[in-house]
Amino acid sequence: MRTVFFLILCLFAPLTLAFGQSASFTLIEQIELPTHIPKELAREALRARIRLHSLQHICQDLKSHPHIAAQVGTVDYPAIAALAYTSAIEEETRSDNTVTVRLTARQNEASHIREAANNPDLLEVAGHFVSKTEAILRTIDAFWPTRLYIGKLTKKAPVPQEQHSPQKEESMRLARTLTACALAFTALDLRKDSWLTDREALTALEEAVALDETDPYLLLLLAESRVIRHLPRQAILSASQAIRLKGDLARARYIRALAYKEMEQFALAENDLSVVLDRPGGKNTKSALPALLARANLRQNLEKYAGMCEDLEEACRLGDCEALHRARREERCLR
Numbered sequence: 001m002r003t004v005f006f007l008i009l010c011l012f013a014p015l016t017l018a019f020g021q022s023a024s025f026t027l028i029e030q031i032e033l034p035t036h037i038p039k040e041l042a043r044e045a046l047r048a049r050i051r052l053h054s055l056q057h058i059c060q061d062l063k064s065h066p067h068i069a070a071q072v073g074t075v076d077y078p079a080i081a082a083l084a085y086t087s088a089i090e091e092e093t094r095s096d097n098t099v100t101v102r103l104t105a106r107q108n109e110a111s112h113i114r115e116a117a118n119n120p121d122l123l124e125v126a127g128h129f130v131s132k133t134e135a136i137l138r139t140i141d142a143f144w145p146t147r148l149y150i151g152k153l154t155k156k157a158p159v160p161q162e163q164h165s166p167q168k169e170e171s172m173r174l175a176r177t178l179t180a181c182a183l184a185f186t187a188l189d190l191r192k193d194s195w196l197t198d199r200e201a202l203t204a205l206e207e208a209v210a211l212d213e214t215d216p217y218l219l220l221l222l223a224e225s226r227v228i229r230h231l232p233r234q235a236i237l238s239a240s241q242a243i244r245l246k247g248d249l250a251r252a253r254y255i256r257a258l259a260y261k262e263m264e265q266f267a268l269a270e271n272d273l274s275v276v277l278d279r280p281g282g283k284n285t286k287s288a289l290p291a292l293l294a295r296a297n298l299r300q301n302l303e304k305y306a307g308m309c310e311d312l313e314e315a316c317r318l319g320d321c322e323a324l325h326r327a328r329r330e331e332r333c334l335r
Contacts, residue, residue, distance in 0.1 A: 038171040044178040055081040079126035180212035216246035232259035309333035
């Protein structure tokens with residue numbers, strides 16, 4: 001016995017990239033699942049698989065544009081694609097189990113892609129959720145072989161015996177984790193003021209963390225949304241959990257420092273930023289710029305003017321000289 005799901009993948013005005021090209025198409029696809037796969041896991045795996053499949057189409061288009069190829073490393077294409085497009089999955093309550101995936105380009109997607117390509121923090125987070133989704137699907141396939149079919153069904157490898165499958169609790173955990181990854185994709189958003197998410201994503205991120213409370217990147221995004229919402233105490237809790245799970249997650253320390261600053265705990269904020277910046281190579285990446293400017297501001301509050309000037313000079317070396325020029329107009333940092 002087999003269960004066959006039919007999917008309709010709709011791409012609305014995709015692949016425009018502001019380069020004078022556009023295309024839109026609909027794919028009708030089928031996915032065959034063994035009947036003994038838990039229903040909730042089957043549905044979440046279906047959503048995740050079609051989302052990744054749609055990103056492959058976008059990656060192919062991105063690679064054809066020299067403007068993009070010149071800025072994006074090969075490994076980053078799936079992350080860039082996930083950031084440039086949003087996907088909404090609509091389920092039809094019909095006997096044929098139709099699922100519609102609407103993949104929509106974000107506004108100003110060409111500019112969005114170029115900015116994302118130069119934001120290592122954003123690429124790290126997006127790449128994490130792409131890789132995690134792929135890994136979960138590989139785990140599912142090891143117990144419940146699943147293939148994506150286009151056009152027609154073909155024979156596939158025999159299904160392992162049900163008694164070798166994970167317990168129901170584990171299948172539910174996998175389903176929850178896939179749902180959390182999907183929520184993270186919707187929450188990611190490159191902001192001009194360097195945020196990776198926004199205030200509107202708070203509810204979705206709280207739901208995601210409730211589903212998968214051991215993912216440091218989910219906790220990071222939750223902390224960031226809480227800082228934007230001016231909830232510093234809650235942000236510190238989330239960022240601290242992220243750091244405990246992944247001690248080298250520099251962005252989490254930066255976000256926690258912003259929360260400490262809002263609570264006027266300047267010494268704790270400076271310490272977190274120093275951990276980020278004083279590690280080997282910590283001042284040599286584009287992601288160091290907001291941390292340098294934040295530490296310079298803190299050091300001004302703490303009247304550590306020599307350190308403030310060092311940070312402003314480093315920020316200028318990375319391309320942002322406005323704060324240094326402002327300090328010099330105030331007759332500081334004149335050396």
